[in-house]
Amino acid sequence: MIITNNRVLALSSIAVLLAGCSPSSDLTVSGSVSDYKGSASITQGLAKTVEENLFECANGRSRVAGIGEIADASGKVWTVPAQNHFTTAPKAVDLYEECANITPESIADVDEDSVPVTIVDANGEEITGYIFADNYFELYINGQLVAVDTVPFTPFNSSIVKFKVNKPYTIAVKVIDWEENLGLGTEDNRGKAFHPGDGGFIASFSDGTVTSSDWQAQTFYTAPVYDLSCLSEVDGKRLSENCTTKGTDNGANAYAAHWETPSNWMAKDFDAVSWPQATEYSEDEIGVNNKKSYMNFIEKFSGAGASFIWSTNVVLDNEVLLRYEVK
Ligand SMILES: [Ca+2]
Numbered sequence: 477m478i479i480t481n482n483r484v485l486a487l488s489s490i491a492v493l494l495a496g497c498s499p500s501s502d503l504t505v506s507g508s509v510s511d512y513k514g515s516a517s518i519t520q521g522l523a524k525t526v527e528e529n530l531f532e533c534a535n536g537r538s539r540v541a542g543i544g545e546i547a548d549a550s551g552k553v554w555t556v557p558a559q560n561h562f563t564t565a566p567k568a569v570d571l572y573e574e575c576a577n578i579t580p581e582s583i584a585d586v587d588e589d590s591v592p593v594t595i596v597d598a599n600g601e602e603i604t605g606y607i608f609a610d611n612y613f614e615l616y617i618n619g620q621l622v623a624v625d626t627v628p629f630t631p632f633n634s635s636i637v638k639f640k641v642n643k644p645y646t647i648a649v650k651v652i653d654w655e656e657n658l659g660l661g662t663e664d665n666r667g668k669a670f671h672p673g674d675g676g677f678i679a680s681f682s683d684g685t686v687t688s689s690d691w692q693a694q695t696f697y698t699a700p701v702y703d704l705s706c707l708s709e710v711d712g713k714r715l716s717e718n719c720t721t722k723g724t725d726n727g728a729n730a731y732a733a734h735w736e737t738p739s740n741w742m743a744k745d746f747d748a749v750s751w752p753q754a755t756e757y758s759e760d761e762i763g764v765n766n767k768k769s770y771m772n773f774i775e776k777f778s779g780a781g782a783s784f785i786w787s788t789n790v791v792l793d794n795e796v797l798l799r800y801e802v803k
Pocket residue numbers: 609611612613625626627628629631632633
């Protein structure tokens with residue numbers, strides 16, 4: 477009889493374990509904001525949508541590119557995925573953009589002469605830049621906003637810009653890995669309702685400048701975070717290498733880490749000495765071999781010697797600021 481009772485107990489324990497373990501690799505939120513000792517502001521859960529969708533695709537499908545707001549425990553309000561100038565800034569010219577039916581097979585089919593030139597220095601050298609961002613970029617030269625991406629989220633597009641400037645000059649780029657689940661850093665993808673998407677940025681310029689680990693990259697928004705103890709900070713780096721990058725069907729309670737962007741981060745004289753060097757990623761890691769907006773112009777990207785860059789975590793870091801001085 478005792479054996480039978482033990483068996484009953486053992487079976488019921490297994491049932492409890494199974495009930496607590498969703499078949500879709502549920503990620504349990506652990507740790508509390510009060511135990512977190514880092515420099516970030518922590519929010520939890522879904523943001524309030526303040527802009528339903530910045531972009532409609534006339535000729536195909538695109539993910540909803542919304543803007544949200546969410547407050548931390550002190551009442552500080554953060555814009556997610558990031559503050560941006562999409563609706564007000566000059567747009568970059570598209571190299572490739574399916575929604576606008578701009579689909580050249582190669583750079584030879586692009587009318588580069590028709591690209592407008594932004595004047596930073598009237599007597600400067602005219603420079604052409606070729607840009608691919610997963611998902612969105614804003615390009616500053618010497619603190620002047622030259623152009624922003626035409627597609628905030630998807631489909632994947634690529635861009636061409638021209639500007640006149642004297643050396644030395646400073647390139648500063650805000651890059652955003654956009655999100656569907658605002659404030660949570662996730663999208664419905666790969667069979668999971670809360671899949672953490674990845675970022676990636678690559679560019680080359682006609683003066684020989686290319687993206688590489690010589691650039692600097694600092695992160696300002698990291699999500700999703702399910703366990704706050706996975707975040708750490710070393711030598712100015714905001715690290716999340718110990719945080720899971722798994723997708724889940726139950727990610728609505730995830731945490732997010734936010735840092736204030738300095739108001740003059742894009743200025744030529746901004747002191748970025750504490751910012752980490754950028755991390756390089758391979759084309760396979762970013763997953764571009766099925767993206768014509770990249771592959772049709774690969775000679776201007778990896779073929780020109782440029783590397784994909786981002787901060788230390790290309791999955792969880794969703795707002796990253798990049799800087800590079802061209803000597
Ligand atoms: Ca884009």
